Amino acid sequence: MVSAAAQTAAPAAPFEDAPSLTMPGAPVRAGRPIAIHTADLPANEASGLVASRRHPGVFYWLRDGGGATTQRPRAALYTIRLGDDAQAYPVRRGENFPFAQVFEAPNTDWEDVVMDDDDNLWIGDIGANDCVSKQYLYRTLEPEPDTDDPFIVTARYPLAFPDPAPGCKTRNAEAMLWLDGELYIFAKTANSPVYRVVLPAERNKPVALLPVTEFDYGVDKISVSAVSDDRTRLTLAGHARYWVFAADPKLKGDAFLRKAMSGKPVHTARFDSAAGNASVEGGSYVPGTHDLLFVAENKEIFLVRDEPAKPDKR
Template sequence: MLIVLAALLVTAAVALSAPDTGSDPWPAARSWRDERPAPAAQGGLEPGAPEQVAPFAAPAGKPVAIHTADLPANEASGLVASRRFPGVFYWLRDGGGATAQRPRAALWTIKLGPDAHALPVRRGENFPFAQVFAAPNGDWEDVVLDDDDNLWIGDIGANDCVSEQYLYRTLEPEPDTDDPFFVTAKWPVSFPDPAEGCRTRNAEAMLWLDGELYLFAKTAKSPVYRAVFPDERGAEVELEPVAEFDAAVNKISVSTVSTDRTRLTVAGHARYWVFAADPALRGDAYLKRALQGRPVHTGTFASRAGNASVEGGSYVPGTHDLLFVAENKEMFLLPDAPSAAVAR
């Protein structure tokens, strides 16, 4: 395992060719597509217009280097790593139009192998999807994994500040089959302190931590709330305020904790913040302590398109590497060394 992980980290570091950051242990996050040769200029473009990057189609049955690939659909808006299936990540799309080949009420799969390659998951497909039954996509924004390996989908977007919001709990099927994700429970949810004239807040990030589900409002200081589930199934979930960030951290769309619990990372569309965390603390106390501190590192996403709109991210299990997905189909990696606790 250590040999495979070392190969992944060495390859990622070479691929990214990050600039020297002195004593800063976190190089700048870059798109894994950055080393792909730029396409030739196409006729009809205005001088100085952005280059048109053609969508990448992964060859059937072949591993594909992530820095050469795009996601197969846009509007990526959440990412989580599986525990049952090593290397597997699930991501979802937020609300909007759909086709049979690019559905919205579905979870999509990435399987990260050694040497930063995405491996075929099902019948030669590198990035397949599976339908989610009984969970319409109003505005899905995040997906997390609980302690019992259930996936939770947050239909928590409310850009109009009045839309209905829901939490769905689903069972994780075998990713190499056509089995769908079955919803086992559904709860309505809304924020208790909306702005005047609103019934709720917009949100894009969730976190499962120590048996509790936390939601982050996408607003100034991105306040975080703990979900209190009712005894009656289907009754509305209450959200208890827990903490908020410093004013410099705003409107986050990603939240994730490293396997060893020493780091909490949050991100917005264009920037990420890494906080040191105390692994001995639990739940609310863990978040309060981390959010009270200053980030140990912050950086921006070097998107080829200029603004990738990152809305999904997860630590790679057993490491301090971070994988991000963006609405414009780009993928990003922030590589780091594995923690000593995990390496042992």
């Protein structure tokens, strides 16, 4: 394991010269952590991961807790730049995992980040382990990843679940999904109920959460949700396991989720964590593929297929 300083010492390739993200037969065994220049993520408590549309190979992740320093802040988004060899590449001035500050969005308990159809990033301050914490959605503009520009918050929406748990004022949540022009939030509880966010006409006013469906199959307390670009897969994950569900690409929005969540998974597996329990809380499909990139609170990173690994015939 090399130090963080050693991994950033190599000269950075120009950002526009990043390897294409076709990932043909990615050279990583399913369920195994990726070697990111033999180093892990630079900060713990990773929670939430999303792929950029404007910048191929770029992913953003955030933290939901942990100690904060000037070099490892919490109110910030961190960047990963993934090449077609399943390795990380420098994003900015030789840094593999740089961050950019998010102003006017305090990190009470950030849990997930998604990208909308207009390339805005939405940060979900949606954790409420104490049953009473205030929860918010922050919409931000995506800066150029290879600059020091911050993320600018353009809207802030308070939220609360309409059906709080007994003795609570809201529900705890860790997973969000942008689907067909709508934002969805999964409650972290039994059967993983999902709610559609109804944004108000006026910015910064409270949103409404409409119940959509929940699982018939025993998928509980999820922390990750993702849909493949071809819309044939819905993947959900908890701290130690992920589930892949078949989806009907012809369906939209609520109907898409109800159909996909009504059956049993076509594949499920545990994360092969070197620590035994990685506490995975962020994940995204690699654009254009059925490969999944996950980040964990213990700094591990995983690249897995959304199907069982094929036997090695060599």
